[in-house]
Amino acid sequence: MGADQHEHGPVLRTGQLRVRDVWALGVGIVVCGQYFGWNLGLKDNGPVAMLIASLAVCLLFLAWVLTLSELAVAMPRAGGPLDYGRRAGGSWLGFLMGWSMFLECLFGGVATALAGGKYVAFLIDPEGTPNRYVAVAVGLTIIAAFFLLQVRGVKEQARALVRMTYAALAGLVVFWIAALTHFSWDRVWTAPALPADKGWQAVLDAVPFALWWLIIIEAAALAAEEAREPERTIPRGLTWAILTVVVLVVLTTVTACGALPFEQIATKDYPLAEVIRGIPAGQSSLLFYGFGAVALFGLLASYHGLLYGSSRQLFALGRDQFLPPALGRVSAERQTPVTALAVCSLLAAGLVVANLWFDKAIEAAVLVAGFAALVLYVLSTWSLFRLRRREPGLLTGYRAPLGGWLPLCVLVLSVLALAVYPRIDEKGVVVPVALGTYAVGAGAFAVCGRSRAPALGALTAPQPAPGVRRSGHRLHRVAVGALVVALGVIGAVSVAAFGGPDAFGAASDGAALFVIAVLGVAIVAVSVVELRLTRGGPRL
Secondary structure (H helix, E strand, O other), X not given: OOOOEEOOEEOOOOOOEOHHHHHHHHHHHHOHHHHOOHHHHHOOOOHHHHHHHHHHHHHHHHHHHHHHHHHHHHOOOOOXXXXXXXXXXXXXXXXXXXXXXXXXXXXXXXXXXXXXXXXXXXXXXXXXXXXXXXXXXXXXXXXXXXXXXXXXXXXHHHHHHHHHHHHHHHXXXXXXXXXXXXXXXXXXXXXXXXXXXXXXXXXXXXXXXXXXXXXXXXXXXXXXHHEOOHHHHHHHHHHHHHHHHHHHHHXXXXXXXXXXXXXXXXXXXXXXXXXXXXXXXXXOHHHXXXXXXXXXXXXXHHHHHHHHHHHHXXXXXXXXXXXXXXXXXXXXXXXXXXXXXXXXXXXXXXXXHHHHOOOOHHHHHHHHHHHHHHHHHXXXXXXXXXXXXXXXXXXXXXXXXXXXXXXXXXXXXXXXXXXXXXXXOOOOOHHHHHHHHHXXXXXXXXXXXXXXXXXXXXXXXXXXXXXXXXXXXXXXXXXXXXXXXXXXXXXXXXXXXXXXXXXXXXXXXXXXXXXXXXXXXXXXXXXXXXXXXXXXXXXX
16 A cells, blocks of 8 residues: 555545644634624623623533544544544444534635625725625635645645734734723623523523634544644644633633624624724724734634635545545645545635625524534534444543543533524524535435445554553542533523523522633633643653
8 A cells, every 4th residue: 555545545644733733723723703703692692691602612612622532533534523423323424424524614614705705895995885796706716725725735734824823813912902992891791791681591592603713623633634643733732722712712702892882793794893993093094904904814714724624524525435536536746635625615616606695694604514513513422422332442542531521511512502593593594504405415425425435344443552641630520520510500501591490590790700700610620631631741
């Protein structure tokens, strides 16, 4: 077998990505969530509800990426969920998981490319309605440019992503400083903190939009096939990425809502730019356009990462013959999945053009991506539990901390978030569109790929790695306790939101502060345990 071949087809170039690269890929994929999308959750809910929902989502994603890392290290191939599901439950489960991740990345990429185009159109004419044709033209240009960049090779695109991620973070720093010049805490912590007519319902209604802060960060786990020491690089890089985004989420929510009344940005496509324009400091053309130029890197970095995720998943579906094998080809010179990149780019371009007739395309794409993500999380958690029980030797390279508590956290929070979708899908469009895309994929698999997909037994398990470092028992118990309390608090909030008894007595300011503190402690405790687990030095 050649260096560029796998027993079931071509492979990607291995050993190139380190912890910093995985961190940059994770942050870069989701940094666009700071610049648009999240603010839609403010409508009728307010900043405090959005902040609580965001911290609950951060806890979900922290548990999710560590759970996913266990599977990614055991089966370090670009197929990711495709391989996990096939190993755990057969070809149909594998396809549904792989297709979920493809849809998640594809629709996230569409939303991001279109947001980039609208952002440029807004900068051209801040006072008027953004020109749709300009927005679509810029969106198509972004798609074409990043197709050409990613065709060149993974090392080149990793370097570009690191630079764009730093630029996007610099843009956020500029925004925070500018917003603080017109900051009022009363605009953040409103009176009452949660809407009187909704109470805890506001928190749940904000969750699907809060997903956008971190949605598709798991695409970074697809880099396991191209990573150096994946058993350390993947979970450690993703943990640092989550912690970075937690800080960004809190600072962006607080400063944006503190600079202007949240109602002024709740329905905007470009909330941070609206804040800059609406504060006295933003009357400076240098600040307004300077921030606009730097902020564009946030959208570019995320589209870059999303194209990486969607193309790798489509490549894997083709390589393993779940879809036409042509999708699984790589460039002989660059070892990049050119065909898959081209198909993903063409699909994204078609959906961007559709914005000319459908003006709610960004919101719909954000919610469809979230729906597909939650389906993937539920199926992946079931797969992990099944593989832990049936093939414990497969998962010895890396084991997520806290035993079964992290995957249980993923399962509970994902099901809860899915249950909210019918409440927020006001026009009844998102869920049917999402289910329709699954029907299209299942039909294609049944016709084109099912008979050719390799059998479960044909997959070769990796050699078990040496024993992993154990975290301290006391710290482990503290983290488990913090996670259990956080799940209990989220459960109590959910029961009250759906009309059951309110364990807190009422959605008061004190209760809101308590929930925020509990979620924050759980995030920190789990992160500390994980970083100790994967720190350098000799293994025990």
